[in-house]
Amino acid sequence: MSSPHPRLSARQPRYMIVAQALMHDIETGRHGVGSLLPTEAELGQQFNVSRHTVREAIRRLTDLGLVSAQAGVGTRVRAQRPVNHYALTAEGLSDLFRYAHEVALRIDSQEEIVADGALAAFLECPPGQKWLRLQGERFVRNEGESIGLAEIHVAASYRAALEDTNRPDAAIYALIERRFGVEVREVRQEISALALTAAQAKRLGVAPGSPGLRLVRKYYSSSGELFEVASNIHPADRFSYASTLRLRPTGESEN
The missing domain is CATH 1.10.10.10 (Winged helix-like DNA-binding domain superfamily/Winged helix DNA-binding domain)
Structure with a gap:
């Protein structure tokens, strides 16, 4: 036995x-x-x-x-020890912000790019607009194993908020808010399934073609400006998302 x-x-x-x-x-x-x-x-x-x-x-x-x-x-x-896993339960905007606070970001590269074609459409900007592209990995704070890959686009006008840091002490949107006083008014989120490419799988230590989740968040200011787009890719067994939806009483305004 x-x-x-x-x-x-x-x-x-x-x-x-x-x-x-x-x-x-x-x-x-x-x-x-x-x-x-x-x-x-x-x-x-x-x-x-x-x-x-x-x-x-x-x-x-x-x-x-x-x-x-x-x-x-x-x-x-599949593994000798439990896989590092992050579960997000969201009922409102403050819960969505919790992800950025509980999950640390390590920035591996930062470059200025010019958005054109499909990227400009994705970033909802005119072709030719400059953005900063940050690439790195996500970790649950105080735990070592990566739970996902991150690619973040920030409007180039906010470059100063990201100077000399590869491990931000706060979420990117919070750094921008701290430096420029830009307040997040709306966050649009989309979650989709995908098969991890060979390059993504190698960085995450899983087999190519493994199932994954892509989490995209677009941050809008009180003036309606889209100033940050964060795309995170997680192996399916390292991230889960749950939300609570409540029925609004008849006649109650949505605003």
Whole structure:
């Protein structure tokens, strides 16, 4: 039988006891990365629990990025330790801003570009307008593993807010607000799915073609100016987003 995890407690739900025991076996190499876990029936017999309990334990390991299940194949070990994961729950603009405060940015490159063609359309500006393009990686603060890649465009007129920094102590929009007094009035956000390119996958330490999420945010000032566009690409297992929508009472104004 599997060796119990050191932190197991009889007061925990049974699926958590199974999940933590399996985590211990994965961390110690009993179930190596790339190998298949025993079947549900075998695990049920090993731990003397129902298949439902085994499935809940496997779901917990899947949420942590340790395993993945494939119909007709089994449950394969993907990582020896839980994958760094960031979950954002948003109910309003202040919650969206929380992402920028909780997730640190490391800037690897900064250059001035001229927006033209498709890029000008994306940045909602006339062709020929100058922008700063910042490229780097996102990290959960106080944790080392990258959770995504960042490409940020900032109107060139706000260059002074970004001088001499590769690890900003605040969100980019906040640096601009601090230096120029520009207030964010509106943020438009779009989330889409994509397959990671070979270059993106290499930087993130995953397989080419792995599923990912692209999170684009456009920041508008109180005057209606679009002054920052942030595009973040996350491996699907390192970022999740949840929002709460409430029904507005009949007759209540949206403004």
